[in-house]
Amino acid sequence: MQNKINKGWYLLFTAPLFIIFLTVVVIPFVIGIYYSFFKWDGIAANPKVFVGFDNFIKLFGDTRFLESTWKTTLFTILAVISVNIVGLVFALLVTSKLRTSNAARTMVFMPYLIGGLILGYIWQFIFLDVFTLIGEVTGLENVFFNWLIDMDFALYALVFVFTWQMAGYIMIIYIAGIHSIPNDVMEASMIDGASWWQRLKNITFPLLMPAFTISLFLTLSSAFKIYDVNLSLTGGGPANSTEMFAMNIYNEIFGYGNYGYGQAKAIIFFLIVAAITLTQVYITKKREVEL
Amino acid sequence: MKFQKRTWSSLFIIALLLLLSACSGSDEGSTGKENNGDSDEASTQKITIFQSKVEISDQLEALAKEYTTETGVEVEVWGTTGDDYFEQLQIRLNSDQGPSIFSLQNVTEAEKMKSYVADLSSEEYAKDIAPGMELKVDDQIVGVPYGVEGFGLVYNKDLVKPEDVADYKSFVSTLEKLKAEDITGLGLSKEAYFLIGHISNYPFSLQSDHYEFIDNLTSGDVTMAKTKEFQEFGKFMEAIKANTPSPLDVTYDKEVGDFAAGKSAMIHQGNWAYGMLADFDVDFEVGMLPFPLNGTDKLAVGVGNNWAVNGKKDEAETKAAKDFLNWMFTSETGHRYIVEEFGFVPALTTIEANDLDPLSQDVLNASNSGQTIPWAQNYYPANIVPNDFAPKAEEFFLSKDMTGEEFIENLDDAWKNAVK
Numbered sequence: 001m002q003n004k005i006n007k008g009w010y011l012l013f014t015a016p017l018f019i020i021f022l023t024v025v026v027i028p029f030v031i032g033i034y035y036s037f038f039k040w041d042g043i044a045a046n047p048k049v050f051v052g053f054d055n056f057i058k059l060f061g062d063t064r065f066l067e068s069t070w071k072t073t074l075f076t077i078l079a080v081i082s083v084n085i086v087g088l089v090f091a092l093l094v095t096s097k098l099r100t101s102n103a104a105r106t107m108v109f110m111p112y113l114i115g116g117l118i119l120g121y122i123w124q125f126i127f128l129d130v131f132t133l134i135g136e137v138t139g140l141e142n143v144f145f146n147w148l149i150d151m152d153f154a155l156y157a158l159v160f161v162f163t164w165q166m167a168g169y170i171m172i173i174y175i176a177g178i179h180s181i182p183n184d185v186m187e188a189s190m191i192d193g194a195s196w197w198q199r200l201k202n203i204t205f206p207l208l209m210p211a212f213t214i215s216l217f218l219t220l221s222s223a224f225k226i227y228d229v230n231l232s233l234t235g236g237g238p239a240n241s242t243e244m245f246a247m248n249i250y251n252e253i254f255g256y257g258n259y260g261y262g263q264a265k266a267i268i269f270f271l272i273v274a275a276i277t278l279t280q281v282y283i284t285k286k287r288e289v290e291l
Numbered sequence: 292m293k294f295q296k297r298t299w300s301s302l303f304i305i306a307l308l309l310l311l312s313a314c315s316g317s318d319e320g321s322t323g324k325e326n327n328g329d330s331d332e333a334s335t336q337k338i339t340i341f342q343s344k345v346e347i348s349d350q351l352e353a354l355a356k357e358y359t360t361e362t363g364v365e366v367e368v369w370g371t372t373g374d375d376y377f378e379q380l381q382i383r384l385n386s387d388q389g390p391s392i393f394s395l396q397n398v399t400e401a402e403k404m405k406s407y408v409a410d411l412s413s414e415e416y417a418k419d420i421a422p423g424m425e426l427k428v429d430d431q432i433v434g435v436p437y438g439v440e441g442f443g444l445v446y447n448k449d450l451v452k453p454e455d456v457a458d459y460k461s462f463v464s465t466l467e468k469l470k471a472e473d474i475t476g477l478g479l480s481k482e483a484y485f486l487i488g489h490i491s492n493y494p495f496s497l498q499s500d501h502y503e504f505i506d507n508l509t510s511g512d513v514t515m516a517k518t519k520e521f522q523e524f525g526k527f528m529e530a531i532k533a534n535t536p537s538p539l540d541v542t543y544d545k546e547v548g549d550f551a552a553g554k555s556a557m558i559h560q561g562n563w564a565y566g567m568l569a570d571f572d573v574d575f576e577v578g579m580l581p582f583p584l585n586g587t588d589k590l591a592v593g594v595g596n597n598w599a600v601n602g603k604k605d606e607a608e609t610k611a612a613k614d615f616l617n618w619m620f621t622s623e624t625g626h627r628y629i630v631e632e633f634g635f636v637p638a639l640t641t642i643e644a645n646d647l648d649p650l651s652q653d654v655l656n657a658s659n660s661g662q663t664i665p666w667a668q669n670y671y672p673a674n675i676v677p678n679d680f681a682p683k684a685e686e687f688f689l690s691k692d693m694t695g696e697e698f699i700e701n702l703d704d705a706w707k708n709a710v711k
Contacts, residue, residue: 149689256678257674
């Protein structure tokens with residue numbers, strides 16, 4: 001009896017959410033799949049031509065798209081590594097007996113509260129004016145120049161800014177993970193004479209695995225889907241060298257007006273993101289240990 | 292048990308219904324209001340304007356206010372950042388929230404929006420549009436030009452004389468001379484149209500029939516790399532790259548700002564840049580010179596933007612929109628705004644233009660004396676400039692050793708990609 005009533009309440013409260021999810025996620029998604037089989041320029045009054053799987057086949061010969069896939073992969077790998085390392089280091093720092101740890105926490109977390117678009121414009125200014133100024137003053141013009149107009153460095157600039165934005169957020173997750181490690185285990189190891197590194201390697205890291213799972217998942221998926229920072233920082237340039245997945249799709253749909261083809265790209269994009277993140281969660285989940 | 296199940300499922304359905312009816316209820320409310328407005332009288336009619344020229348947003352809003360006080364028709368002007376205007380327009384039209392008046396840049400865009408644009412051929416002012424300047428689709432006038440515009444080398448009369456940039460040789464030696472004096476010879480900026488869009492016009496415009504040339508280019512019968520004008524253009528671009536700082540670091544604001552501060556002697560811009568120059572209070576005389584490709588002495592003059600009316604709106608709104616345009620093109624206030632506030636060189640023969648700024652005056656002089664070449668860019672494939680030309684131009688300016696010849700070959704590739 002009680003059980004039934006609970007179920008009813010569940011239904012009642014999930015209904016609105018369910019409807020919203022249905023109308024803004026599921027239905028557009030299904031329509032999107034439908035469009036991906038058509039050649040259409042996106043204007044309601046113009047005809048849609050059914051082309052079957054042609055859009056998907058065309059993808060494999062599209063060098064700009066393949067280039068963008070490669071750049072996105074490279075970006076994601078670099079971003080995931082740097083965000084997690086920086087986040088973890090910060091987390092270890094602010095959980096140690098640092099006097100300014102609370103202020104440090106707040107400051108590191110701050111960039112996450114700034115929207116990606118604004119962040120991109122701020123950093124555009126930093127790269128353009130501050131970097132070139134530092135370069136001129138110190139004479140290190142090989143490192144400090146406007147990264148955004150170099151085809152290789154523009155991608156690193158993107159990684160840099162993304163790390164700056166995400167690291168604080170990831171740090172919070174690691175902090176929570178570190179706090180949840182029971183003190184008695186730590187104390188026992190200290191009494192046994194374990195060094196700082198041994199404690200880190202044999203106790204902290206294994207017990208942090210759930211936090212790793214979440215952090216890797218978050219960084220992987222958000223790095224793969226990056227758009228706002230990409231748009232405001234580099235705009236895909238110079239010469240399309242930092243055109244990430246999402247931007248490539250946007251440009252295909254709105255720049256070239258190929259709605260159907262762009263949709264096909266979006267579907268592939270979805271499959272890739274889903275496959276990678278699910279695999280990652282599966283692997284790291286297996287490594288999690290329970291006390 | 293059974294009873295419970297039914298209660299809960301019915302409760303669930305009631306919740307659903309409530310939610311749905313709440314949504315549709317508010318919808319009805321708003322449409323109801325609109326209908327009232329329509330049947331009432333024209334005074335509560337509302338029209339919306341969405342246009343891509345950011346420079347005139349404030350002035351257009353002021354004009355809209357004057358119209359409202361004069362006729363009672365409410366005019367709402369939507370903002371745009373300019374860059375993604377056409378995409379925004381498309382999205383809004385697709386979701387049935389399109390504006391009543393919008394702007395179209397050229398015939399390629401008009402063709403795309405064919406099902407939306409209203410026929411303006413029978414409007415009072417249609418016959419006054421300067422010959423050849425109207426926007427036509429299927430022999431119907433669907434767009435009225437904002438004004439005619441021209442671009443070329445905007446130059447500082449203290450630093451450059453017209454004979455300094457009369458042909459390739461003098462152009463290059465002028466750039467070199469200015470470089471030695473630590474002055475930027477010719478400023479470009481990183482926005483797609485200012486980087487390559489406008490400047491790429493010249494080799495096209497100098498063809499005897501640029502429409503035919505572009506059609507041939509699209510069908511693959513000719514290539515840019517094998518056309519004389521383009522080879523020359525490549526040499527010009529090489530000279531610009533060699534003698535001026537990279538434009539990829541420069542925004543439009545900085546480009547004009549540097550010019551106003553005397554740090555650059557020339558910029559490749561159009562008469563629209565004067566608005567900003569006026570803000571800077573420049574203390575030297577400025578003028579506009581033709582870009583001397585093949586030694587030409589003609590300015591590139593054309594129509595950058597056209598007013599179009601959304602014919603898919605209900606009749607009352609379409610009519611109100613047409614009335615607004617009619618008022619703008621026939622009333623004194625409208626004329627004053629077009630010339631003085633917007634700073635346009637009028638494209639309607641009935642509008643008199645006195646006291647034009649020096650750049651617009653140069654454009655008007657060129658246009659009156661027929662010393663003009665057309666804007667071939669109006670016939671480019673849609674969006675080719677930001678999509679395909681700009682990345683190639685960025686590549687060109689980034690790599691030290693890419694020659695002008697290679698650059699033109701890249702533009703050929705870009706063209707192929709855009710029309711495939």
